[in-house]
Amino acid sequence: METLNPYGKLNEAEQERLVARRKTRRRITIIAISSFVLVAVIVATVVGVTQTKDKQSEGETKSVSSSIKSVCNLTLYPDSCYNTLAPLVKSGNLKPHDLYKLSVQVAIDELSKASKNFVEHGVKKFNITDQTTLAAIESCQELLSLALDHLNNSVSIKDMKLLDAFDDLRTWLSSAGTYQQTCIDDLGISSNRLGAFMNENFKNSTEYTSNSLAIVSSFEESIGALGAIGRRRLMSFPEWVSSKDRKLLQTSSSKIKADVVVAKDGSGKYKTIKKALEAVPEKSDKRFVIYVKKGVYFENVRVEKKMWNVMMVGDGKDATIVSGSLNFIDGTPTFQTATFAVFGQGFIARDMGFRNTAGPAKHQAVALMSTADLSVFYRCTMDAYQDTLYPHSNRQFYRECNIYGTVDFIFGNSAVVLQNCNILPKKPMLGQQNTITAQGKIDPNQNTGISIQNCTIWPAANLTGVNTFLGRPWKNYSTTVMFHNVMGSFIHPKGWLPWVGDSAPNTIFYAEFQNSGPGAVTKNRVNWKGLKLNLSASQVKKFTVGPFIHGDRWIPATGVSYKSGL
Numbered sequence: 001m002e003t004l005n006p007y008g009k010l011n012e013a014e015q016e017r018l019v020a021r022r023k024t025r026r027r028i029t030i031i032a033i034s035s036f037v038l039v040a041v042i043v044a045t046v047v048g049v050t051q052t053k054d055k056q057s058e059g060e061t062k063s064v065s066s067s068i069k070s071v072c073n074l075t076l077y078p079d080s081c082y083n084t085l086a087p088l089v090k091s092g093n094l095k096p097h098d099l100y101k102l103s104v105q106v107a108i109d110e111l112s113k114a115s116k117n118f119v120e121h122g123v124k125k126f127n128i129t130d131q132t133t134l135a136a137i138e139s140c141q142e143l144l145s146l147a148l149d150h151l152n153n154s155v156s157i158k159d160m161k162l163l164d165a166f167d168d169l170r171t172w173l174s175s176a177g178t179y180q181q182t183c184i185d186d187l188g189i190s191s192n193r194l195g196a197f198m199n200e201n202f203k204n205s206t207e208y209t210s211n212s213l214a215i216v217s218s219f220e221e222s223i224g225a226l227g228a229i230g231r232r233r234l235m236s237f238p239e240w241v242s243s244k245d246r247k248l249l250q251t252s253s254s255k256i257k258a259d260v261v262v263a264k265d266g267s268g269k270y271k272t273i274k275k276a277l278e279a280v281p282e283k284s285d286k287r288f289v290i291y292v293k294k295g296v297y298f299e300n301v302r303v304e305k306k307m308w309n310v311m312m313v314g315d316g317k318d319a320t321i322v323s324g325s326l327n328f329i330d331g332t333p334t335f336q337t338a339t340f341a342v343f344g345q346g347f348i349a350r351d352m353g354f355r356n357t358a359g360p361a362k363h364q365a366v367a368l369m370s371t372a373d374l375s376v377f378y379r380c381t382m383d384a385y386q387d388t389l390y391p392h393s394n395r396q397f398y399r400e401c402n403i404y405g406t407v408d409f410i411f412g413n414s415a416v417v418l419q420n421c422n423i424l425p426k427k428p429m430l431g432q433q434n435t436i437t438a439q440g441k442i443d444p445n446q447n448t449g450i451s452i453q454n455c456t457i458w459p460a461a462n463l464t465g466v467n468t469f470l471g472r473p474w475k476n477y478s479t480t481v482m483f484h485n486v487m488g489s490f491i492h493p494k495g496w497l498p499w500v501g502d503s504a505p506n507t508i509f510y511a512e513f514q515n516s517g518p519g520a521v522t523k524n525r526v527n528w529k530g531l532k533l534n535l536s537a538s539q540v541k542k543f544t545v546g547p548f549i550h551g552d553r554w555i556p557a558t559g560v561s562y563k564s565g566l
Helices: 014-044 058-072 078-088 098-122 131-155 160-162 168-188 194-201 202-227 273-277 537-541
Strands: 260-261 290-291 295-298 301-303 308-315 320-324 341-342 346-352 353-356 366-372 375-378 380-384 389-391 395-399 402-405 407-412 415-419 422-425 435-438 448-452 467-473 477-485 509-513
Touching: 014 260, 058 078, 058 098, 058 353, 078 098, 098 131, 098 168, 098 194, 098 202, 131 168, 131 194, 131 202, 168 194, 168 202, 194 202, 260 273, 273 301, 295 509, 320 375, 366 375, 389 402, 422 435, 435 448, 467 477, 509 537
Parallel strands: 260 290, 290 308, 295 320, 301 341, 308 346, 320 353, 341 366, 346 375, 353 380, 366 389, 375 395, 380 402, 389 407, 395 415, 402 422, 407 435, 415 448, 435 467, 448 477, 477 509
Antiparallel strands: none
C-alpha cells in the first residue's frame, strides 16, 4: 500500500467544508427527491412505456431543470453533474432510471476518452523507458478496463429492475471508482510527471463516476424514506445454489469430486495451478472445482475475470501453499505483486496458504489480492510483511483464516468482513511500526470498508517491543469497524496511527465495539472525531455480514459457515 498523500484532490479543510455543504443540501432536497422518485415510479408503473410527443412547455422545461439540479445537488460535484446531464435530457417525462443511466453513460464515454488519451498523449508523449513505470502503465491499463467493465454492468440493468438493484449498482460503481484511483496512485508512485498528467486526465471520469454513485445512493435513500414501495432484490448472483454445491466445502479434500486435480508429484492431471486454470470455462454459472494437493507451488497465479465460480480446495492452510516473491522495490506495482490474484466473480478458496516471501525490506509485497465480487476465503493463511492481504474492491468474506503481516497488512477498498480469523502481526523492519489495517475509501457514497468481527488479534511468535496499531487512514473516508474481537496487550494504547501529521480527517469512520482483552481498553485512544467508541448495537450491526456485504443472499450457497449479524 503506497505512501502517497492519501487525501486526493482536496485538503482536509476543503473536505470538511464540502461535507458540511453536502449535509445541508441533503436536508433541503431529500423531500423533493423523494417526491420526484415517487411520482416517477408511479408514472412508470401505471402509464408504462407510453410517452407523449408533445413539445414541453416552458414551465415543464424549468421543472425538468429543477429536478436535475435537485439530484445533482446531492453529488460531490454538482456543477459537473448538471452541466453534463442537462443538455442530454430531451424529454420532460423524466424518470429516475433515465437520469441515472445518462449519468453512467457520461462516465463511460469520458473514461473511454481519457483511457485513449492516456495512451496516445501520456505514455507516448513522455517516452517512458523506465521498467518500473512501464509495469505501472500495464497495471493501469488493466485497472481502467476493469473500471469500464463495472460501469457497463451498472448501466446494463433493465429499467424496471433498476429499483431492485441498488446493492449491486453501488458495489459496481464503488469498484469503478476504486480501479481508477488505484491506477492514479500506482502511476503517481512510479513517475511524478505521469502522475500529474493522470490526475488531470482522469479528473472528469472520476468525478462523473462519483456523480453516478451519488445519484443511485440518493435514490436508494429516498425510496427508503418513502417506505411505501416494496423493494425486491435483483438476484444477480450465480445460479449454482444446490444441495450438492453446498456440501462441497463440507467434504474432505481427498474425497471431493473435483473437475481437475493439481499435484506436484504428478498424481493429478496438472502439476501447476496455472495450467489447471486454463481448463476453466468462461463465464460459467456452474461451479468448477480444482483440488490442489499438498505441496509448495512456486508460481504467481491469476484467476482471470472471465473465470467465474471457481472453487479451489487444498489439503490444509499449512499443507497446500502458493508462494511468490514479487515486490515493489524490485519494480512491480503493488497491484501486480500478489502471489495469488483473483478477478473472476464467485471465487472460493478452502484450506490453502498464500505467501509472499520478499521480506520486510522489499516493502509492498502482496500474498493474496482479490477484486472478485462475491469471493470467499475459508480456513486459509495469508502470510507476508507489508500489504499481505489486499481485498481490493467488490464484496468479500474471510472466515477462520490466519493473516500475518507488519505494515498496513490488511488494506484495500472492498466491502469485506473478516470473521473468526486470527490476525497475527509479526516483526517488521528495524524502526518500523506495525499497522494492521489501511482502508482506502475515497468517496462517502461508496459502500466499502473493513469489518473485523470475532477475531483474535495476537502477536506472532517473534514480535516483541514493536508499536502495533489497529490501523491508519489511507484515504479521506477510510472506514474500519472492529467488534467482538480479542486483543492482546501489545496493541498500543492509542489504538490508531495517523497517516500524516498528528491527526486524521474528520471524514473517516473508525469504530470499536465490545472488544475484549488488554489491548481493547479504549480510555487512552486517539482523540479523533472520526473514531467512534460508543456506538449502539444497531449502528454496529450495519457492518455485519447480512447488511454490509449482503451475505445472506450468496454465502449460504457456498457452504461456508458464517454469522449473519451480531
